[in-house]
Amino acid sequence: MAKAATKLNAPAKKPKVKAITVAMTGNAGCALAMKQINPDVVAAYPITPQTTIVEEFATYVANGAVDTEYVNVESEHSAMSACIGASAAGARVMTTTSSQGLALMWEELSIASAMRLPIVMHNVNRALSGPINIHCDHSDSMGARDMGWVQMFGETAQEAYDNTIIAIRVAEHEKVLLPVMIMHDGFITSHAIDRFDVLEDDVVKKFVGEYEPKQALLNIDDPKTFGPFAMPAYYFEQRRQLREALDGAKDIVLKVSKEYGKLTGRSYGLFEEYRLDDAHIAIVVMGSTAGTAKYVVDQARAKGIKVGLLKLRLFRPFPAAEIAEALSHLKAVAVMDRADSIGALGGPVYMEVKAALYNSKKRPHVQGYVYGLGGRDTGPDQIETVIDDLKKIARGTEAPREQVTFLGVKG
Amino acid sequence: MATIKELSKREDLLSGGHRLCAGCGASIAVRQVLLGANAPVVAGSATGCLEVSTTAFPFTAWKTPFIHNAFENAAATISGVEAAYQALKRKGKIDKDVKFVAFGGDGGTYDIGLQSLSGAMERGHDMVYVCYDNEAYMNTGIQRSGATPFGAATTTSPAGKVRAGKPQQRKDLTQVIAAHNIPYVAQASVSHWKDLIEKAEKAFAVEGPAFLNVLAPCPRGWRIKSDETIEIAKIAVQTGFWPLYEVEDGEWKLNFKPKELKPIVDFLKPQGRFAHLFKPGNEHLLEEYQEQVNKNWAQLKKRCGVE
Numbered sequence A: 001m002a003k004a005a006t007k008l009n010a011p012a013k014k015p016k017v018k019a020i021t022v023a024m025t026g027n028a029g030c031a032l033a034m035k036q037i038n039p040d041v042v043a044a045y046p047i048t049p050q051t052t053i054v055e056e057f058a059t060y061v062a063n064g065a066v067d068t069e070y071v072n073v074e075s076e077h078s079a080m081s082a083c084i085g086a087s088a089a090g091a092r093v094m095t096t097t098s099s100q101g102l103a104l105m106w107e108e109l110s111i112a113s114a115m116r117l118p119i120v121m122h123n124v125n126r127a128l129s130g131p132i133n134i135h136c137d138h139s140d141s142m143g144a145r146d147m148g149w150v151q152m153f154g155e156t157a158q159e160a161y162d163n164t165i166i167a168i169r170v171a172e173h174e175k176v177l178l179p180v181m182i183m184h185d186g187f188i189t190s191h192a193i194d195r196f197d198v199l200e201d202d203v204v205k206k207f208v209g210e211y212e213p214k215q216a217l218l219n220i221d222d223p224k225t226f227g228p229f230a231m232p233a234y235y236f237e238q239r240r241q242l243r244e245a246l247d248g249a250k251d252i253v254l255k256v257s258k259e260y261g262k263l264t265g266r267s268y269g270l271f272e273e274y275r276l277d278d279a280h281i282a283i284v285v286m287g288s289t290a291g292t293a294k295y296v297v298d299q300a301r302a303k304g305i306k307v308g309l310l311k312l313r314l315f316r317p318f319p320a321a322e323i324a325e326a327l328s329h330l331k332a333v334a335v336m337d338r339a340d341s342i343g344a345l346g347g348p349v350y351m352e353v354k355a356a357l358y359n360s361k362k363r364p365h366v367q368g369y370v371y372g373l374g375g376r377d378t379g380p381d382q383i384e385t386v387i388d389d390l391k392k393i394a395r396g397t398e399a400p401r402e403q404v405t406f407l408g409v410k411g
Numbered sequence B: 001m002a003t004i005k006e007l008s009k010r011e012d013l014l015s016g017g018h019r020l021c022a023g024c025g026a027s028i029a030v031r032q033v034l035l036g037a038n039a040p041v042v043a044g045s046a047t048g049c050l051e052v053s054t055t056a057f058p059f060t061a062w063k064t065p066f067i068h069n070a071f072e073n074a075a076a077t078i079s080g081v082e083a084a085y086q087a088l089k090r091k092g093k094i095d096k097d098v099k100f101v102a103f104g105g106d107g108g109t110y111d112i113g114l115q116s117l118s119g120a121m122e123r124g125h126d127m128v129y130v131c132y133d134n135e136a137y138m139n140t141g142i143q144r145s146g147a148t149p150f151g152a153a154t155t156t157s158p159a160g161k162v163r164a165g166k167p168q169q170r171k172d173l174t175q176v177i178a179a180h181n182i183p184y185v186a187q188a189s190v191s192h193w194k195d196l197i198e199k200a201e202k203a204f205a206v207e208g209p210a211f212l213n214v215l216a217p218c219p220r221g222w223r224i225k226s227d228e229t230i231e232i233a234k235i236a237v238q239t240g241f242w243p244l245y246e247v248e249d250g251e252w253k254l255n256f257k258p259k260e261l262k263p264i265v266d267f268l269k270p271q272g273r274f275a276h277l278f279k280p281g282n283e284h285l286l287e288e289y290q291e292q293v294n295k296n297w298a299q300l301k302k303r304c305g306v307e
């Protein structure tokens, strides 16, 4: 098995290329990465908290900083429809959305992946309506988890920037040819000004290279039909091919991330292990809350509690075997979901982590938590209660809870 | 306009062997429009009879690059293809002149796809949108649409004891799109092939968006015989039910001006979908029908400056 994780406590390697330290919001970092990628077509529609990406990108267009054909569509459904047309035509295509916008695209998401179109999209995480709410949770992207897209979550503005560049290479890799959705947390990461390192334009240009599709609508002399009608005799095989391609994307994410790491000194795996080696208990979490959780882990460690953390980066394809290997030595694991899968056992990450461990010879008890819905703050106090729970379960002084626990909910 | 001899030498980009019904107006409309392109063309279609009957995997009837995406977004999809073309041309990755056309049924155009169409027209893409209007959702079994005419029986507006088919008038989509002030908008019919191909040529020639609304009868849904398609389309024009006109840079022009319109019953009578209108007691509906046609015709003549 490929070494799946990167350890944050491993010293950062020396970068091969110049790093430019900036102070900007996560969204500005994403817009900058898009500018450096210089896609052929961007078709996008504004929605909070993603809007500042399309606004900043529009400024790049207005100033002639990119060659992009920027299509100001009248809805997100048309945004993804135009992206599909443009990508099938043979262009490198990017877009960005959040929440209701992603929901409106839903029909198109599965068409994009089925047509094997390497569209790269930011989904800046925002709670789904209703009630309507503009703040962060992961319910929007979780609703799209079975759509055949690669899904990567970032904790920080740095990761949002880096993932954008990596995503292009993953999407367009000939073994993948699938759309990639990159997530970062609405407002927390999208709007807070952070200090991080970016690359020079030329370095990005060279890293992403030219997109040269083998089949395209604009190959006028080699006419192909895209999006045909497939009856039961053909549909199933096509869907299996889609699964195989998505499963295969795991290795490509690792490969491209490794190459990016050599260049920049910032290495990413499928997930990040934080103080996990000698841990007895651990928290699994995605997105910006991982930062808060690392702080709580450090504090608990200072008190001698053997707790670690696993921050998931790649959610689709789900790195089940690697996660099982990383967690099987533990006594108890808490999975924190910023989305509920209403009516199911618990949050989506919880269910998948639990399922991933089920066939392991040795496996920890896995307990599920749902936190931070609709932008509810998740402070260290909430995560401390999770560690307290895990300690008791590991000691055997408290029976594990089967039902999901809501953190920070009133009443 | 190309001569018929020249047209006969152009390649048919939609081949025979597709699975549309015999006498289907849709394939006639598509083939005539594509003859008017006379250049490499990328075509798209909304979900509907045309798409399901021409692309059954692993076969395709399209001899030109073709994309089907979904039901309501043929315009947005082709607008994306056109955007890609502009970008790749600018970057020197493509040097040919290519045309773009999206086809949609009346359901995919008047109803569920109206927003996508309106957006694409407003944005000014260099593309042609063609509605093949057969006046109902035929692919799913003849349900009413915004294009279904008053009184037509469909499976969701059947004629019954208290209802006489569709109670509402049809939407005038051609005028709705004309209000977008795009370079070229026209209404045409498969029965008037010269007029239609001429309009297609103009639509492909203008820079920017163009829209064609083409009457394309459906024998199944209209309850006519499969060899009556062209005849009924012709009567639709002669009765003023489906006037042929164009709006070129804001100039309205009536393309077919009979001295006198044929009575609307000439159009209604041969079609099974209007049979209930001819039952005793429904005479007032036929009168209402004629009045509505007269009113629309008078309004259109006024817009076109015709007396």
Ligand SMILES: Cc1ncc(C[n+]2csc(CCOP(=O)(O)OP(=O)(O)O)c2C)c(N)n1
Binding pocket: B026, B046, B047, B048, B049, B050, B071, B072, B104, B105, B106, B107, B108, B109, B134, B135, B136, B137, B138, B139, B140, B145
């Ligand atoms: C979002 C969505 N809603 C409904 C359908 C089902 N549907 C497919 S084709 C169609 C009707 C097509 O009617 P029209 O556009 O008039 O084309 P026609 O079949 O008459 O040629 C419908 C309702 C669909 N495919 N997608």
Ligand code: SF4
Binding pocket: B019, B020, B021, B022, B023, B024, B025, B026, B049, B053, B134, B138, B139, B217, B218, B219, B220, B221
């Ligand atoms: S049902 Fe009507 S529109 Fe559909 S293929 Fe048959 S004739 Fe054409």
Ligand SMILES: [Mg+2]
Binding pocket: B105, B106, B107, B132, B133, B134, B135, B136, B137, B138
């Ligand atoms: Mg129809």
